Amino acid sequence: MKNYNWLNKPGKFSEDEQSLIIKTQKGTDMWQRTHYGFSKNNAPMYLTKSSQKDFIYEVKTVFNSQYLYDQCGIMIYLNENNWAKFSSEYENDKFQRLGGVVTKDGYSDWATQDIKSSINTIYYRVTRETNDFIVEYSFDNIDFHQMRIFNLAYGNIFNEINVGLYACSPQGNGFEAKFISPHFIVK
Structure with missing residues (x-):
């Protein structure tokens, strides 16, 4: 994948022009302070920069999470203290959580909804409108x-933003996450 x-480069990954596979490692995560009292910024992220004020970014994820x-x-990703992640998060063999973490000035929040644990493919779409983002x-x-x-x-204007892919395993022994055909659509 270009650009x-x-x-936080992972120990094991493979890529071609259309896809990326990450084998996660135990103890990797992205979180800042709130509720749990710890800060982690070591999840592998494969990011590309964009200075477009308005864009759409899409990707298909396929995963076999189990821990x-x-x-x-x-x-x-703007910087270590200002970023947002949206993902599935494995809970147990009955359900997983689909949710997002938005971190501002070094404090994370987390909003979720439960989805079936059998789901292993999710498509994401991010729409940027200057500093505002819509995630679907x-x-x-x-x-x-x-x-x-x-x-x-x-509301502070920033010109460039990093957007891309991430996977991590805060507690488990790792799993394989596949990202297919990430791409921009200029609005």
């Missing part, structure tokens, strides 16, 4: 549903 760079908190999805998901790449609308920098 992507690693932040508590295994997660894969999309990352919108789909299980079939036809019907998309809104997850969140947020402003990443409290």
